[in-house]
Amino acid sequence: MCRWLAYSGSPVRLDDLLYKPANSLVIQSKNARMGAETTNGDGFGIGWYGTEPIPGLFHSTEPAWSDRNLRELSAQASADRVFAHIRATTGTPVQQTNCHPFRHGQWLWMHNGALADFHHVKRDLAMAVEPGLYPEIEGSTDSELFFYLALTFGLEDDPRAAVAEAVGFIEDAGRRHGVEHPVQMTVATTDGETTWAFRYSSEGNSRSLFCSSDITAIQAEHPDHPLVRNLSADTRLVVSEPLGDLRGAWQEIPDATCVVVRGGEQELYPFAPSPPVPAAV
Template sequence: MCRWLAYLGEPIQPSKLIVDTPNSLVAQSLNSPLGAQTVNGDGFGLAWYPDATAESTPAVFRSIEPAWHDENVRELSRAIETPLFFAHVRAATLPPVQKTNCHPFRYESWLFMHNGVIREFPRLHRQLALAIAPELFESVRGTTDSEVLFFLALTHGLREDPVGGLARAIREVEQVGRAHGIPYPVQGTFAISNGSTVWAFRYSSERRSRTLFHSEDVTTLRMLYPEVERLQGYGEQSRVIVSEPLSDLPDAFHEVPESTVAILDMNGYRHEPFLQEA
């Protein structure tokens, strides 16, 4: 489907993770061993906050060029320093390849990105779009299932309660999908941020979700791998959540369990159950 990463910690150049690390996001756009599709060449997106505070307004760059081919990806990701950023490489399903369909999506201070699918979305699109609050609907720019889900979650209170807002949106999608005879409507991993916290979800209706991992803390990694020089380029609070690991170092990344939200702030990670009820 897609590959994505979310970073929070001391300000860094996004290129350290997008381009320079062994299994970087650009590398995954060409060859994604754990992805549903090996190649993710239908666009790239980068969104970053100037500082890691709630209500900070993120900037967004999107391109329909493959990440490995777009020189702007390298130029921009090396010119920026940011404490919190999202990056995404896209493998399109039904919607067209256009900038408005590239992740991350933004509304006010909030960012959202997704790897996965709402199954048989063309059959559900109209009903789900009409469920978006009228005052939010005019901000929907593209045609993807992901953007509709984001604005449906905003409608269900994501700004006040990110976990509950997404949960209520997913339950509505499942209800509409099953009414249309689709037994497992939702599949994916999802990332949300308000500028100070990242919420990363692993969930699917059939409990067989796309992969999701988060990094070990940098202090532990330096103890395990004192010979790996690139680890010296990260601060002690640097943490990343990814669709698949950015390196093959053992114990550098830990898998997020099924039906779980990993919540990341400057104090580190914590896990909570997410839609685990039958």
């Protein structure tokens, strides 16, 4: 389906994240170890926070492993919060507007997984998006529509509750259309200060998700490793699969869990969909 990473911490050059790790995201674009598909070559995207309040975006429909512009950009640009995503389409077209991460104001969103039988439930989901938000939807993916449902349900005020309500709504719509397992997801979203990541599926067999361990412990274990020795103590990564094999560097996020990363702190919370509120009669 897809692979992604969410980084926060000291400013890091993008190629330190995308190219240099032993199992970098660019390597995963050709040979993912834990993904539903080995190859994720249907485009990629990067979102980062720089000098402006609105995050920057770079999207391409080229495979990440062969895009010269990505290599040039990542060798020069650095940021202290980065979202990166490589795409394996589940049926929607390969086009820039379908590449993650998606942006609304200061918010970014990316998704690995699928809303099952999306063509059957798409109309129900689209009709639930707040009318003022609907014109902002540019692409045709289930992932972007999922984002705008979460915004409709209050993502900017309470991300955990909004995503739970969006998932509950999607599951209800899916099951009304005979879909047995409507939601498969790992999702990350950020406002530039905090990152929320979710691992959940309706069938209880979710896509892989990991978070990095305390960076000071990793540095103590591997003091000479070039990719970790200069990182600040508040550095954190949430990833679809580990970027390397350093002992003690990664912890699997349990199924049905939300991880919240702010500064050097990360907290885990149980995650469950919220049942949809019945319409007033």
